[in-house]
Amino acid sequence: MASVEVRNVRKIYQREAERLVVLDGISLEVATGDFVALMGPSGSGKTTLLNLIAGIDQPSSGDVVVGGTEIGRLGGRALAKWRARHIGFIFQLYNLIPVLSALQNVELPLLLLRMSAKERRRRAESALQLVGLGDRLKHLPRQLSGGQEQRVAIARALVSDPEVLVADEPTGDLDRASAEEILRLLERLNQEFKKTVVMVTHDPHAAERAHRILHLDKGVLSN
Amino acid sequence: MSFLSLVLVNLGRNKRRTLLTFLSITVALFLYCALGGVLDTLDESIKVGSETRLVTRNAISLIFPMPIAYRERIARVPGVRSVTVSNWFGGQDPADPRNFFAQFAVDAETYFPMYRSDIEIVEASPPQVAVAIPEGMDSRLAAFMSEQTACVIGAQLMKRMGWTLGQTITLNGTIYPGDWPFTIRAVYRAKVKSFPEDAMYFHWKYLDQKGMAGRSLVGAFMLSPSDPGRASEIQSRVDAMFENSAAATRTETERAFQAGFVSMYGNLPFVLRVIGLAVVFAILLVAANTMVMAIRERTGEIGVLKTLGFEDGMIFRLVLAEAAVISLGGGVTGALLAKLALEGGGFSITNFLPPMSVYWSTVLAGIAIALLLGAVSGLVPAWQASRLRIVDALRRVD
Ligand SMILES: Nc1ncnc2c1ncn2[C@@H]1O[C@H](COP(=O)(O)OP(=O)(O)O)[C@@H](O)[C@H]1O
Ligand SMILES: [Mg+2]
Numbered sequence: 073m074a075s076v077e078v079r080n081v082r083k084i085y086q087r088e089a090e091r092l093v094v095l096d097g098i099s100l101e102v103a104t105g106d107f108v109a110l111m112g113p114s115g116s117g118k119t120t121l122l123n124l125i126a127g128i129d130q131p132s133s134g135d136v137v138v139g140g141t142e143i144g145r146l147g148g149r150a151l152a153k154w155r156a157r158h159i160g161f162i163f164q165l166y167n168l169i170p171v172l173s174a175l176q177n178v179e180l181p182l183l184l185l186r187m188s189a190k191e192r193r194r195r196a197e198s199a200l201q202l203v204g205l206g207d208r209l210k211h212l213p214r215q216l217s218g219g220q221e222q223r224v225a226i227a228r229a230l231v232s233d234p235e236v237l238v239a240d241e242p243t244g245d246l247d248r249a250s251a252e253e254i255l256r257l258l259e260r261l262n263q264e265f266k267k268t269v270v271m272v273t274h275d276p277h278a279a280e281r282a283h284r285i286l287h288l289d290k291g292v293l294s295n
Numbered sequence: 296m297s298f299l300s301l302v303l304v305n306l307g308r309n310k311r312r313t314l315l316t317f318l319s320i321t322v323a324l325f326l327y328c329a330l331g332g333v334l335d336t337l338d339e340s341i342k343v344g345s346e347t348r349l350v351t352r353n354a355i356s357l358i359f360p361m362p363i364a365y366r367e368r369i370a371r372v373p374g375v376r377s378v379t380v381s382n383w384f385g386g387q388d389p390a391d392p393r394n395f396f397a398q399f400a401v402d403a404e405t406y407f408p409m410y411r412s413d414i415e416i417v418e419a420s421p422p423q424v425a426v427a428i429p430e431g432m433d434s435r436l437a438a439f440m441s442e443q444t445a446c447v448i449g450a451q452l453m454k455r456m457g458w459t460l461g462q463t464i465t466l467n468g469t470i471y472p473g474d475w476p477f478t479i480r481a482v483y484r485a486k487v488k489s490f491p492e493d494a495m496y497f498h499w500k501y502l503d504q505k506g507m508a509g510r511s512l513v514g515a516f517m518l519s520p521s522d523p524g525r526a527s528e529i530q531s532r533v534d535a536m537f538e539n540s541a542a543a544t545r546t547e548t549e550r551a552f553q554a555g556f557v558s559m560y561g562n563l564p565f566v567l568r569v570i571g572l573a574v575v576f577a578i579l580l581v582a583a584n585t586m587v588m589a590i591r592e593r594t595g596e597i598g599v600l601k602t603l604g605f606e607d608g609m610i611f612r613l614v615l616a617e618a619a620v621i622s623l624g625g626g627v628t629g630a631l632l633a634k635l636a637l638e639g640g641g642f643s644i645t646n647f648l649p650p651m652s653v654y655w656s657t658v659l660a661g662i663a664i665a666l667l668l669g670a671v672s673g674l675v676p677a678w679q680a681s682r683l684r685i686v687d688a689l690r691r692v693d
Contacts, residue, residue, distance in 0.1 A: 128602050128685040149606050156604025163689075167599045171304050172296075179296045181603045189297065228603075 074137075075236060075268040076102035076125055081134035083120050094120045096291035097134070104235070107262045107269045109282035116288045118272040119240055125270060126159050126238045127151050139235050156184040160229030160267075162239035166221040168213040168228075174200060175209040178227045185232060199227040203257060219250025226257060230267070237261065239271040243278050255281050298609075302616045309589065313621060316585050320625030320665060321632070323578035328633035328661040330571040332653035334564050339488065339652045340553060347523035348409075350552040351516040351533055354543040357555075360512035361542045363503075372532050374525040375518050379405035380499055382514040386466030386475055388456070396452055398466070398495040400502035403440060404429045409519050413490045417450060418460050418482040439480035446477040446497040450484045455493065471506030488650070517549070575664055583672035586618050590676035597680050598688025611681035618673025619666065626665020630658045 083095040094117040102108050112118050123129040124136050127143045136143050139158055146154055155161075168177045178196040187195075200206055203223040213221050222242060229237055239258065243251035259281055261267045271282065279285045287294045306313050351369060353359040363380065370378045384398035401407075407414075408431030415433070422437035432440075439445040448458065458464065458479055466475045477497055485492040503511050518533070520526050530546045537544040547555075590597075597610060605613075634653045 123686055126602070128689075149608070152601065152604050152606040154604075155602065161602050163599075167595070167689075169596055169599070171308050176296045176304075180600070183296070183298065183301075184604045192296070 074101045075104040075106065075139060076100075076270065077135075077137040078121075078125065079135045079137070081121075081124060081131040081136060083117070083124065083129075084132045094291055095124075095131070098288075098291070098293055099134075100286065100293060102268060102270060104268055105262070105266045106284065107259070107282045108271070109279035109285045110270065110272045110288060111274070111276075111279055111285060112288035114274075117291050118288055121288065122238050122240050122270065122272055125236075126161050127155050128161075153184075156181060156232060158234050158236060160226075160232070160234040160237040162222070162225055162229050162237065162242045164241040164244045166213070166218070166225045168221055168224055170213050173210050173212055174205060174216065174224045174227075177213070177224055178231050181228060181232045195231055196227070199231040200224070202230075203227045217250070218246050219253055222246065222250070222254050223257065226254070226261075230261060230265075234267075236268045236270070239269065241272050241274060243273065243275060251275070251278065298613070298616075302613060302620060305593075305613075305617050306620060312585060312589065316582055316621050317625040317628075319578050319581055320622055320668065321629040323574050324626045324629030324661045324665050325633045326574050326629075327571040327664065328630045328653055328657055329637060330567045331657035331660065332633060332637050332651055333567055335652045335654045335657055336650075337560065337564060338654075346548050346550055347520060347526050348549040349518040349520065349526060349530060349533075349546050350549050351518060351544045351546040352514065352552070354534075354545040357514065359542065360514050361516070361537075361544065363511040363513050365537065365542075365544070366513075366516060368536060369516055369518060369533055372529055372536070374520050374522060374529050376521040377405055377409060377519045379409050379517045380513045380515070381406065381517060382499055382502060382512075383470075384466075384468070384497075384502065385470040386468050389465065389467045389474075392467070394456075396455075396493055396495065397491065398497065400499040401496050402499050403436070403496075404432070406496070406517075407432045407436060409517060410490075413485065413487050414483040415486055416447075416481050417484045420461055420480045436481055442478060442480060443498060443501050444477055445480040446495050447481040447483055448479050448495050449492040450482050452493040452495065453479075453482055468506065471502065473505070475505070488652070492650075515552075518546070575668060579668050579672055582618070582622065582668065583675060586614070586672050586676045587679070589617075590614055590680050594683065594688050597683055598685050601683070601685045601688070607681040610683075611677045614677035614680050615670065615673040618677070619669035622665045622669025622672065623662070626662050626668070630661035630665070633661070634658050 078098055078100045081095055081098045082093065085092040085094060098121060110118050110121065120129070124131050125138060127136075127138065127146070130144060141154060141158070143151060143154065169180070172180070175193070175196050178199050179192050182192040182195060197206070197209065200209060203226050205220060205223055205227065208216065208220065213224070216224065237258070242258070243254050246254065255278055258269055258271065262269045269282075271278070273279050351365075353361055360382070366378050366380060369375060380402040382400040384400055386398050388394055408429060411431055411433070416435045419435035420438040422441060424441050426437050426441040428434050428437060428440065436447070439447055460479055460482060463476055463478045466477065468475050477495075483492075499513070503509060518529065520529055526548065533546045534544050600610060601607075637651045638653050640651075
């Protein structure tokens with residue numbers, strides 16, 4: 073069964089007289105457990121497509137179905153609830169909350185699920201252990217390296233056990249070694265934990281780790 | 296971690312800004328409650344005397360006296376248990392004429408029994424000769440009763456003037472000219488907050504002989520009804536009795552009589568209320584602006600929270616709670632500070648008024664206003680944050 077289905081999606085930004093067609097009839101399928109890399113030049117609409125799959129934006133036309141749910145049909149509140157359960161989002165610039173410790177950052181998505189404080193803590197700790205940061209629970213983001221920050225962000229993305237992880241240039245701001253760690257981690261999450269991964273990247277090296285590479289150019293996909 | 300700790304952590308981001316906002320709200324609410332306290336104190340002052348005790352005075356004006364002979368006639372009105380006499384003296388301490396305090400010439404034999412539940416004698420000179428003490432009067436007033444020029448002074452006034460028991464003080468009469476020596480024979484403390492503790496009481500007979508050459512006039516009669524329910528009946532009977540006399544009377548409850556004094560303050564209470572609210576409003580604008588700024592700086596983070604699945608309503612509540620915590624914290628601090636500092640300090644606004652009061656109702660109103668202030672100052676940023684579209688919020692960080 074397909075985990076992610078994008079059917080004939082258009083995304084148009086209307087700015088005054090200007091009409092910008094960012095995605096022009098995109099269709100794609102990502103099977104459950106697949107690892108897909110999305111490449112393309114800057115401004116080609118990669119982030120826009122990822123946002124549609126993650127349910128943080130809505131298409132101008134066409135359907136996005138993730139895990140059997142047609143997310144265009146969900147209203148604001150239902151969509152937020154759906155994201156909390158089904159999507160883990162990984163940003164290029166980590167986007168951790170600077171005043172929260174690593175552990176608190178990872179606990180954040182669990183505040184949205186029915187769970188005791190103890191259970192939240194236990195889950196967040198094991199997520200941090202999984203990414204190799206079991207000894208950095210109390211550290212603030214600024215006390216961590218870029219690679220470590222991104223690993224905290226990955227722990228945050230997977231702590232609520234979503235089926236789909238989306239990552240927008242997760243290694244774009246990291247040195248080689250750190251980038252390698254992140255990619256290995258994503259690979260492991262895909263293989264060991266059967267997460268479906270959709271990753272945007274500029275880096276052909278990174279894209280090689282995926283099972284499949286899609287190219288986006290001027291709003292149109294090619295394999 | 297919990298929602299509340301998230302709110303507190305957010306408040307800790309910019310500690311100086313949070314502290315300054317907190318302090319400005321503290322100061323505003325302190326001021327609001329202090330001004331409210333002035334009103335409470337005025338209010339307290341009109342609660343002098345019970346609702347049942349009556350005061351009879353000249354119908355034209357307080358400054359015109361009535362003949363002492365009225366007293367016998369009032370005493371015969373059915374339902375009147377006792378009548379006493381009080382007359383404003385208006386003397387000055389020649390050494391310090393601006394240091395005002397109230398002096399009353401009273402008929403001690405009836406005055407002190409009538410007010411025995413309002414005051415207590417805490418210090419008194421021992422009597423030199425044996426005197427009969429009227430029923431209902433503190434026996435410690437014996438020395439005072441046996442001496443024409445003796446006086447009784449409130450404990451607060453004693454302290455303020457640095458006087459001692461047995462000392463002779465000389466006042467300068469403004470209404471009744473001349474030098475008036477008095478010997479302090481007793482000190483009283485007020486048992487009820489509304490009774491002035493910084494006043495002086497002396498024998499009306501002394502005033503009559505030395506100041507009025509025996510013309511025997513009085514400023515006011517105090518009436519104690521035998522049954523509180525008969526107050527209004529007595530009131531109209533007394534006034535009817537003197538309707539066609541040289542000096543017509545006006546009889547009202549002691550409380551209403553005091554309220555007449557307070558009306559001298561005119562629009563002051565209204566002005567105080569307006570000032571208090573204006574200060575709160577000014578701080579509201581400052582607090583709201585600060586909150587808008589604080590939230591705008593976190594636009595990207597709000598986008599992240601929403602991406603994680605925080606609903607718009609949660610973001611709204613998170614921001615609102617942040618504003619409410621600052622406002623409520625500052626408001627409670629300011630309001631309680633006003634209560635403790637002004638009331639506990641025994642601070643006095645003027646010598647006319649009882650010591651400063653800040654009612655709990657004023658403190659609670661202050662806290663409610665602070666809560667409202669928090670809600671209003673948080674409303675705009677909370678609404679903006681909740682309406683923020685994720686993609687727009689995130690684009691600002693990347
Ligand atoms: N909210 C928006 N309003 C207007 N234009 C936008 C908005 N978001 C993205 N765009 C435009 O859409 C195009 C694609 O953006 P994006 O998906 O971020 O590209 P990529 O991630 O491939 O670099 C760009 O030209 C960008 O300027
Ligand atoms: Mg992008």
